[in-house]
Structures are given as C-alpha cells and as structure tokens.
Amino acid sequence: MLITVGGKAALFETALAIFDRGQEVVVPSPCWVTFPAQIRFAGAEPVLVPTRADDAFRITAEPLIAALSARTRAVIINSPCNPTGGVLPAAELRRLTEACAERGLLLIFDETYERFVYDGAEHASAAALAAAFPRTVVLVGSFSKTYAMTGWRIGYLAGPPAVVGAAAAIQSHATSNPTSFAMSGALAALRGAEPDVRRMIAEYQVRRDFLIPALNALPGFRCRPPAGAYYAFVDVSACYRDGLRGSVDFAEFLLEQAGVAVVPGAAFGDDDHVRISFAAARATLERAVERLAESLAAAV
Secondary structure, three states, rough: EEEEEEHHHHHHHHHHHHOHHHOOEEEEEOOOOOOHHHHHHOOEEHHHEEEHHHOOOOOOOHHHHOOOOOOEEEEEEOOOOOOOOOOOHHHHHHHHHHHHHHHHOOOEEEOOOOOOOOOOOOOOOOOHOOOOOOOEEEEEEEEEOOOHHHOOOOOEOOOOOOHHHHHHHHHHHHHOOOOOHHHHHHHHOOOOOOOHHHHHHHHHHHHHHHHHHHHHHHOOOEEEEEOOOOOEEEHHHHHHHHEOOOOOHHHHHHEEEEEEEEEEHHHHOOOEEEEEEEOOHHHHHHHHHHHHHHHHHHHH
C-alpha cells in the first residue's frame, strides 16, 4: 500500500505509472473532471461510456465491457460517483472485474465516497475481490470525505506490487510523502471517528431527502435521488433559452441572480446538467432553494 497526498495524487501517480501512448482507458460518464485529464496527461485516451439519468446514473458492467478493445489498458470506476451519485452494484462489480481479469486489464476503483450511500444500501468495494483477482484490482481511497479532512490531503493506493511500486517511485520524486501531522490525523480518525461518521451519513441522508424534492418542485429542474456521494446532478436543460445556452451560462446566471454556486455539467461531460452539493447545513440548503425559486420566477 502507498499513502499519498490525497486520493487525486494516488490516481495521478497510477496514471503516470501504467498508461502510455496508444492506450485507452474506459470510464463511465458523466465523470469526475480529473479522470480524462489525467489519462490524457499520461498519453492515453479516455473512452467515455454514458450512464443514464433516467436510471439514476447507475453504473453497469456490460456497456463498459462492450467498450473494451485491444488498446484498452484499464477501466476506472468511481463509485459512488462524483458528480452523479451513481453506484456500481456488487454483482456488476464482480462481472466487470472478471472481464478485466480475463483480458489482463486493470480495474482502478476509486471509492472516495465509499461511506456516502443511502436508503440502507451498502457500498460494494473492490477490496472484497482483491484476493481473488490480485493482478487486476487497484484500489484508491481518500480520508477527505469520510472524515471531513479535505485540506489535510491523505489518500491511499493498494494493488499489484508492480503498480504500487511504480507509483511509489513517482511519488518519491514528486512529494516524497504526505505531511506527518496529516497522517497522524488520519490514524486518529480511523481509531475514533466511527460514531461521528455514522451520525454524519445520517444527516446527509436527511439533506438529500429534503433537497431532491425541493429541486424537483422548481420549474425546469429534474433530478433523481442520488444513490451515493453528496451531489444532486440536476437536469436543467428545460431552463435554457436565448442567453442561457448551456450549463456554463446557467451556472453563471444562478451565481449572479441567486447568489447560488453550482458546477456546470459540461465540466463532467453532460451539458444538460448542473451539480449541486448538499455538503452544507440544512438551513443553507433551504435558503439556496428559496433563492433559486426567486431567481427563476423573476426570469420568466
């Protein structure tokens, strides 16, 4: 295992270690903005496989397997997904892992949001398959979300020794190591934060259950409840008109007119949507919804 300067560094060092020109990396889309950028930085090309809003952006194995080719080096899965909240169920994870193993490919599983699952569901972790597929599974995680320590920059990488060793060699010349006090904080979180984590996840469920119906009550907003993570990925294409021709324009409109910051879906590969975080107090979310309603009413 390699301890890294955040989960992003674990992914980046892995990309530099194993991707090369002429190779492809399969990724479900919409996806976190850094995946395609890191793949291209390493010289490979991302192959984006769409997930569907009407299925709550659920990630399934067969479309990803169908996208594999002779040039494929790896598949990257982020489950639960940023920005959509989509998840990869356990049976689908096994099917995908088996397909990657049969072809000699790596499955890079980013579980940064592993604890953020709702409605009594359990997170399906690739760690459960690592013993059966030791040459296939590469696990990336982060302390940032589960333990609310984003600025401390502690992540980790586990996988085949050759992959971990190559990433460690890159890190040794880049950052050397994460800071020692951050590692001590991560250890303290592992030892004593579980009761706080459970309370936090319960609160996020309450926030989600408030926010999604409230957003769907706004004119032109459509959103399925995310199965995981803490983002509402909202279809706002019905709000587009002259002067608001896409998610970037619409995000700027909301920022200027409502004082509400959202992230354009175009950044994640879907210009019909915007991402709204519910990592905020309920009172803040309530005020945000009120401002959104007022700005939309004034724009009609």
